[in-house]
Amino acid sequence: MARKYNPQEIEPKWQKYWAEKEMHTVKKDDSRPGYYCLDMFPYPSGIGLHVGHWRGYVLSDVWSRYKTLQGYQVLHPMGWDAFGLPAENYAIQHKVHPAKAVKVNVENFKRQLHDIGAMYDWNREVNTTDPEFYKWTQWIFANMFKKGLAYRKEMPINWCPDCKTGLANEEVVNGACERCGAEITKKNLNQWMLKITAYAERLLTDLDSLEWPERVKKMQSNWIGRSEGAEITFEIEGHGETVTVFTTRPDTLFGATYMVLAPEHPIVSAITSTEQNGAVKSYVEEALKKSNVERMIEDKQKTGVFTGAFAINPINDGKVPIWISDYVLMDYGTGAIMSVPAHDQRDFDFAKEFNLPLQVVIRPDGETFEADDLTEAYTGPGKMVNSGEFDGLAWEEGKKKVTDSLASRGIGKAMVNYKLRDWVFSRQRYWGEPIPIIHCEQCGMVVVPDEDLPVRLPDVESYEPTGTGESPLARIEEWVNTTCPECGGPAKRETDTMPQWAGSSWYFLRYPDPHNSEKPWSEEAMEKWMPVDLYVGGVEHAILHLLYARFFTKFLHDLGIVSFEEPFNRLFNQGMIYKDGAKMSKSKGNVVSPDELIDRYGRDSIRLYELFIGPPEVDVEWSDQGFEGVARFLNRSWNLITEIIEDDRFIEPTKELERECHGLIKDVTERLEDMKLNTAVSAFMSYVNFLNKEKENGIDRASLETLVLLLSPFTPHFSEELWQILGHEESVFKEKWPEYDPKKLVADEMELPVQINGKIRDTLTIDINASKEDILAAAKALPNVVRNMEGMRVVKEIYVPKKIVNLVVK
RNA sequence: GCCGGGAUGGCGGAAUAGGCAGACGCAUCGGACUUAAAAUCCGAUGGUAUUUUAUACCGUGCCGGUUCGAGUCCGGCUCCCGGUACCA
Numbered sequence: 001m002a003r004k005y006n007p008q009e010i011e012p013k014w015q016k017y018w019a020e021k022e023m024h025t026v027k028k029d030d031s032r033p034g035y036y037c038l039d040m041f042p043y044p045s046g047i048g049l050h051v052g053h054w055r056g057y058v059l060s061d062v063w064s065r066y067k068t069l070q071g072y073q074v075l076h077p078m079g080w081d082a083f084g085l086p087a088e089n090y091a092i093q094h095k096v097h098p099a100k101a102v103k104v105n106v107e108n109f110k111r112q113l114h115d116i117g118a119m120y121d122w123n124r125e126v127n128t129t130d131p132e133f134y135k136w137t138q139w140i141f142a143n144m145f146k147k148g149l150a151y152r153k154e155m156p157i158n159w160c161p162d163c164k165t166g167l168a169n170e171e172v173v174n175g176a177c178e179r180c181g182a183e184i185t186k187k188n189l190n191q192w193m194l195k196i197t198a199y200a201e202r203l204l205t206d207l208d209s210l211e212w213p214e215r216v217k218k219m220q221s222n223w224i225g226r227s228e229g230a231e232i233t234f235e236i237e238g239h240g241e242t243v244t245v246f247t248t249r250p251d252t253l254f255g256a257t258y259m260v261l262a263p264e265h266p267i268v269s270a271i272t273s274t275e276q277n278g279a280v281k282s283y284v285e286e287a288l289k290k291s292n293v294e295r296m297i298e299d300k301q302k303t304g305v306f307t308g309a310f311a312i313n314p315i316n317d318g319k320v321p322i323w324i325s326d327y328v329l330m331d332y333g334t335g336a337i338m339s340v341p342a343h344d345q346r347d348f349d350f351a352k353e354f355n356l357p358l359q360v361v362i363r364p365d366g367e368t369f370e371a372d373d374l375t376e377a378y379t380g381p382g383k384m385v386n387s388g389e390f391d392g393l394a395w396e397e398g399k400k401k402v403t404d405s406l407a408s409r410g411i412g413k414a415m416v417n418y419k420l421r422d423w424v425f426s427r428q429r430y431w432g433e434p435i436p437i438i439h440c441e442q443c444g445m446v447v448v449p450d451e452d453l454p455v456r457l458p459d460v461e462s463y464e465p466t467g468t469g470e471s472p473l474a475r476i477e478e479w480v481n482t483t484c485p486e487c488g489g490p491a492k493r494e495t496d497t498m499p500q501w502a503g504s505s506w507y508f509l510r511y512p513d514p515h516n517s518e519k520p521w522s523e524e525a526m527e528k529w530m531p532v533d534l535y536v537g538g539v540e541h542a543i544l545h546l547l548y549a550r551f552f553t554k555f556l557h558d559l560g561i562v563s564f565e566e567p568f569n570r571l572f573n574q575g576m577i578y579k580d581g582a583k584m585s586k587s588k589g590n591v592v593s594p595d596e597l598i599d600r601y602g603r604d605s606i607r608l609y610e611l612f613i614g615p616p617e618v619d620v621e622w623s624d625q626g627f628e629g630v631a632r633f634l635n636r637s638w639n640l641i642t643e644i645i646e647d648d649r650f651i652e653p654t655k656e657l658e659r660e661c662h663g664l665i666k667d668v669t670e671r672l673e674d675m676k677l678n679t680a681v682s683a684f685m686s687y688v689n690f691l692n693k694e695k696e697n698g699i700d701r702a703s704l705e706t707l708v709l710l711l712s713p714f715t716p717h718f719s720e721e722l723w724q725i726l727g728h729e730e731s732v733f734k735e736k737w738p739e740y741d742p743k744k745l746v747a748d749e750m751e752l753p754v755q756i757n758g759k760i761r762d763t764l765t766i767d768i769n770a771s772k773e774d775i776l777a778a779a780k781a782l783p784n785v786v787r788n789m790e791g792m793r794v795v796k797e798i799y800v801p802k803k804i805v806n807l808v809v810k
Numbered sequence: 811g812c813c814g815g816g817a818u819g820g821c822g823g824a825a826u827a828g829g830c831a832g833a834c835g836c837a838u839c840g841g842a843c844u845u846a847a848a849a850u851c852c853g854a855u856g857g858u859a860u861u862u863u864a865u866a867c868c869g870u871g872c873c874g875g876u877u878c879g880a881g882u883c884c885g886g887c888u889c890c891c892g893g894u895a896c897c898a
Binding site: 174214215218219222223225227229245246247248249260302325326327328329331332333334336337338339340344345346347349417418419539542543612613614615618619620621623625626627628629630632633635636639670674676678679681682683684685686689751752753754755757758759760763784787795796797798800803804806807808 | 811813814815816821822823824825826829830833834835836837850865877878879891892893894895896897898
């Protein structure tokens with residue numbers, strides 16, 4: 001009796017074999033073409049891995065092993081995103097130093113990742129909290145500073161009162177902290193900013209060249225939020241001042257019946273009339289107090305106050321009142337708008353609220369509506385009316401003509417605006433890369449010279465956030481006080497740290513050359529590996545991480561140290577795995593741990609089920625029962641192969657065996673290429689079902705070997721063992737991925753469905769090479785066809801080669 | 811509100827490029843093996859109708875269209891999921 005499939009025995013055996021033979025070590029002197037398959041590196045939480053985490057890692061590993069078999073040298077590394085709030089909050093909660101917590105968690109995570117059986121090259125492991133790594137994070141920041149892309153600015157920023165730190169726009173979700181869910185307030189702080197807006201246009205246009213899911217590209221382009229329009233300058237009556245507005249609708253300028261400034265607009269106090277002074281002052285104060293959430297929740301009821309001042313509409317010298325309202329945001333455009341209530345819904349609502357006049361200036365042909373007829377703003381297309389010399393112009397043309405006219409008079413110009421804001425890059429927390437800047441009384445802000453990097457995080461007793469807007473580092477005098485690298489005088493270190501996204505914005509550049517102490521990376525390493533060929537990770541990083549990483553890469557390109565402009569050629573977002581309808585979490589108690597499954601079924605079964613569970617990009621529900629199916633499949637396959645060997649029931653290949661075998665190669669290869677891995681697994685199942693029916697007659701060796709080989713990226717331990725049992729000395733991963741022979745796929749006969757008036761009536765089995773005439777004749781002779789055609793006349797005969805016959809009868 | 815994505819048996823899901831809807835798996839039912847159970851193996855399994863057999867009709871969220879033929883294409887809806895939120 002052949003021995004049973006025993007994953008508990010064979011899985012450790014092969015993991016040991018791979019390690020001893022250094023099969024996953026990426027060596028420098030390898031002439032194979034490189035292929036870079038990257039997982040988004042995790043932050044090592046204390047909770048560890050569950051089956052949901054496995055999904056992306058299994059997928060990238062299947063792909064890496066497939067590429068290996070195709071003859072590539074595959075770089076498939078792993079590392080740790082260990083700075084940042086999650087790690088720090090965990091450490092505070094458990095009262096351990098974050099560095100210690102990270103160390104323990106990394107070890108645990110690594111052990112669990114080993115279970116997957118993935119071909120990670122652990123020699124290239126990176127850790128963002130390693131000074132040898134963050135040295136280069138600081139180095140990149142220093143270069144941004146030198147290029148004027150990192151700057152300091154005092155401004156009201158998003159502040160999380162729970163995490164006690166400032167946050168980037170991208171980290172605020174529905175007015176709440178992305179990490180802890182606390183309501184975000186505004187806090188005026190002197191902040192480090194990165195000028196990501198300088199790259200807005202390139203970040204937008206280069207999306208076109210990327211092989212990424214459309215929705216991710218769309219999310220990024222919405223986030224960047226490009227809009228074309230014009231800036232128009234209005235004079236303020238009796239003040240000698242001007243206000244510039246941004247509008248996407250210069251064609252509606254004749255309909256601008258009032259103007260609105262953001263409450264924070266700097267000119268407000270200067271233009272407010274004495275009578276209005278009190279009202280304006282208290283409105284501004286109220287507006288500043290409101291949090292983002294309050295501003296949103298207040299059902300969009302428009303509020304505002306008249307300033308008492310008037311502006312002159314430059315196109316028709318009309319006198320328009322200037323109001324302030326919080327529906328105009330200071331940090332978009334110019335913080336001021338011209339209001340066209342007839343053609344903008346927000347302006348319409350405001351005008352109705354405060355009884356301001358409307359003027360229709362755009363109307364489609366055939367319509368006659370006037371201001372009084374409108375119950376909502378008309379925002380559609382049309383021709384300009386009530387617009388003097390511009391009357392009759394189509395709106396799109398009007399935009400251009402009006403802008404040109406203003407430009408010629410020097411009071412307006414075409415303008416592009418972006419929603420994207422500069423990146424708030426300081427955190428008032430301990431656990432991050434120190435920002436490598438020194439404040440000198442004499443020299444001002446001085447960047448730490450390269451030779452003094454890294455600026456190490458000092459060891460401290462208390463790393464808890466202060467909440468004052470100052471980082472805990474500020475309290476460590478012996479660290480803060482230093483000397484100026486330029487004048488040698490007394491100076492203080494910058495005490496803010498970088499956000500978690502800093503290290504992850506470039507870590508993928510370090511794996512190709514992770515131990516380089518001279519440079520962040522060598523040119524050869526970049527040349528061989530970058531850009532990343534396939535990047536696998538969750539869609540939750542669609543904006544944050546992926547946008548920041550693209551920005552860093554473009555900056556490094558401009559710095560001349562990388563040749564490419566985009567870091568990730570192809571992106572794949574795996575779906576999440578739910579249990580009981582919810583995301584797995586410890587608090588919900590619905591976590592499925594791989595440990596138990598490993599003991600009962602083995603790693604390869606989990607790998608296979610992770611793939612079989614559903615289309616890889618779609619969210620799915622975990623099913624313990626469904627799991628049994630793949631476990632049975634592996635047992636059946638094992639038994640089939642070992643029985644054939646045991647009983648020596650090998651035969652010469654038959655035509656049918658060959659056809660099915662080559663059909664399997666074709667299906668599995670195509671489905672892999674399309675990332676339809678769930679259907680690739682079902683192809684294996686169908687094939688084994690077929691072989692099981694054949695086993696009494698015996699099976700040829702090639703059929704079994706091909707099966708084991710094709711399965712190897714999916715179930716590497718299983719395949720290695722069977723490959724050995726089949727008599728091979730070398731690892732199955734030294735083999736080549738097979739190619740199918742199209743000639744072997746062709747059968748002698750085919751089955752053709754025969755329709756009458758589009759309804760299937762019978763099936764015709766006929767020689768594959770039969771002529772159209774023969775086929776139609778045979779089809780018409782089929783008993784059920786004859787029956788259904790009785791008394792009818794054929795008016796049309798359709799034969800789609802090798803697909804279908806359809807007879808149209810009357 | 812706007813922008814994406816989706817809806818197929820009891821369930822998860824298949825269906826290159828308009829050509830046999832429901833592959834594969836789960837669950838269920840029947841059978842074999844067993845003293846028995848588990849495991850395993852074999853078979854059935856979208857719905858309705860007809861006594862059998864087989865056949866007919868219906869069936870991919872809803873309504874309509876194009877076509878010899880529509881899950882697939884076009885027009886109009888409904889619901890669900892994700893992103894975004896006064897961005898001028």
